[in-house]
Amino acid sequence: MSGKDEYYNRAKQEGYRSRSAYKLQQLDDDAGLIAEGDTVVDLGAAPGGWLQVAAERVGDHGTVVGVDLQRIRDVDHENVETFRGDMTEERTRTKLRQRVGEQGADLVISDMAPNMTGEYGLDHARSIHLARQAFETALELLGPGGDLAVKVFDGQDLADFRADMETEFEYVRAIHPDASRDESSELYLVGKGLLTAPVRVGDELEVDIVDTGSEGDGIAHVEGFTLFVSGVAEGDTVTVRVEDVKPRFGFASPV
Incomplete structure (x- = not known):
């Protein structure tokens, strides 16, 4: 059985809305992203597989907020709130900040990917653009020491984007979950420990x-x-x- 079939079938059997739910499970198991009681923001959350996993792992005292341009069908967890919005617009960011509160989020996650054209260089560039939007939003939403997990496609612009993340987090890791298709160039950059210090390395x-x-x-x-x-x-x-x-x-x- 192929990896695609395995995770697709598991998602159907276990009630997850997408096979990508297992990617977040594996990212969390590997990098320790989610703790009980956390506040998690999911950018580009439709159809909701990551919302389901995050809700399970933050528990009854945690909060999960999801936003997407598409409508997100209600998730059967009381600790999940969703709304439609474009995170490049200030009104959407304002709404997210209001939902998160002054303490900030503990984790921002993004599994967003561009509409694929089949032209790898263009698809890669668009994935980096989306990842940067998620990164910039995370800097507004995260509390001190918060984490970010964002999907990117490997390619020539990845090193520069990772370097930018490394200036804002204690450290950055690249992770390729087992649930990603073997032939896929996707990987996840995980930034751990948002820095709020007034200095940076090299100053x-x-x-x-x-x-x-x-x-x-x-x-x-x-x-x-x-x-x-x-x-x-x-x-x-x-x-x-x-x-x-x-x-x-x-x-x-x-x-």
Whole structure:
């Protein structure tokens, strides 16, 4: 039995609206995307297979919000809300922000794909365009430390898009779920840990060393964000280059 038949038949037997439901299950199992009580936003949610999986995994105390240009048939979970909208329009983004609330979403997911033309370069470019829209929307909706999982087609523009994601998340992984067809070039970029720090890797700035950490590094503060700086002493004022950024602290070295 082919992979296509296996997951198609399983979806029918287990009540999922699409075989892609198993892709989200596998992404979650691999990358730890969904926890009970999470708020999840599904962009391009029709026909609703990912909504079903997300609803099961966030549990009764979680929230799942789905949006699509097409009508989404009601999902039989009380914690799921859907509406029609174009996420490139400000009114749709505003509605999403209202649904998510001030705390932000824990996860944004997107399984969107372009209408296929059969011309690979064009299909790839359109997939990156959709992925960027999802990425930009996620930056508006995610709370600190939130995650993003977005579908793309492999190709020449993928590296640049991944590099842009890597500036905003603690780390980024590429995952090809088993439920994806063997011949498909699709993969999912998973960004873990949205960074809300005021600095990014490669930034150079002047800082005052105000304390010493337990490992002997100097400690500086940038807009309340902690930087550990090697090879300096308390009381120094130095120009540093940021080498690594975590959600709550970073590391730098003198220039």
